[in-house]
Amino acid sequence: MKIQSNSVVALTYDLYTTENGEEVFVEKATEEQPLVFLYGVGMMLPKFEENLSGLGTGDAYDFHLAAVDAYGEKNESSITELPADMFEGMDKPEIGSVLPLQDNEGNQFRARVIGVTETGIQVDLNHPMAGQHLHFKGQIINVREATEEELSHGHVHGADGHEAH
Template identity: 30%
Template sequence: MKITQDAHVSFHYALESEAGEVLDGSRDGEPLTYIHGHRQIVPGLEAALEGREPGERFRQRVPASEGYGERDKSKVLELEREAFAGMPGLKIGLFCQIEDEQGEMRLGKVVALDTRQVTVDTNHPFAGQDLLFDIEVLSVRAATAQELSELG
């Protein structure tokens, strides 16, 4: 069966840097599964999987605009240091959960700090980067009615 709308797909992937370093992936664990055509993975990768079959291996470059998007300067937040008073070990590079203006929790990375402010970048870590995927399609089947109903 080929990957088409509403197919349940299972695949292994490695997200690699230009130098071939694996930045993220599934090969040391469980494969990634999704229902095709429902925006559960980045759009450029979903488009590249269209029409593929189990057993296919391929490499795909996904431009930032079809991956995690371009970096958004408005997602770099300057926050008062006192908001982090209960957080021991605050340092550059630390990932933390913060609440935005709408009350939604967002994951951010501390990119700068001083005695008064903490700068947190809530862009996805791969935003603004082209993505290089190494893909192995493991299985493809029609999604069940229950799986489709769970998509919301």
């Protein structure tokens, strides 16, 4: 079976970015712990899926995504300062730490601490991989049709479709 909308895809990947002109390894999914997802329902980066379209079990892939097609360019307006009184009674976060935050509508997101002053904590709300070009290399392990239950739930129930909830 070839990858198409509403198929369940299990794959391996090695992910690299480029820093100072050098390719740097970021993370991987292995045959023992593959990435398994429902294709075509908006779970993955659109250009990631586009590069996998039509591949089948056993096929290898190797492609690059420009930052704009991955997590976007870094947006300088997404760097802000949180008032120090938000952290009263707590240890001030360290530079590089990640803070779990929530907006007024209950949406959860993360902010990376980039500075600490007496008056506040400077945070970067950009995705950690914003501004980075991505390089994926891997292999398709399995492609199958999604079950009706998976389609109605909008997510995969395991590589073989039988994961308990």
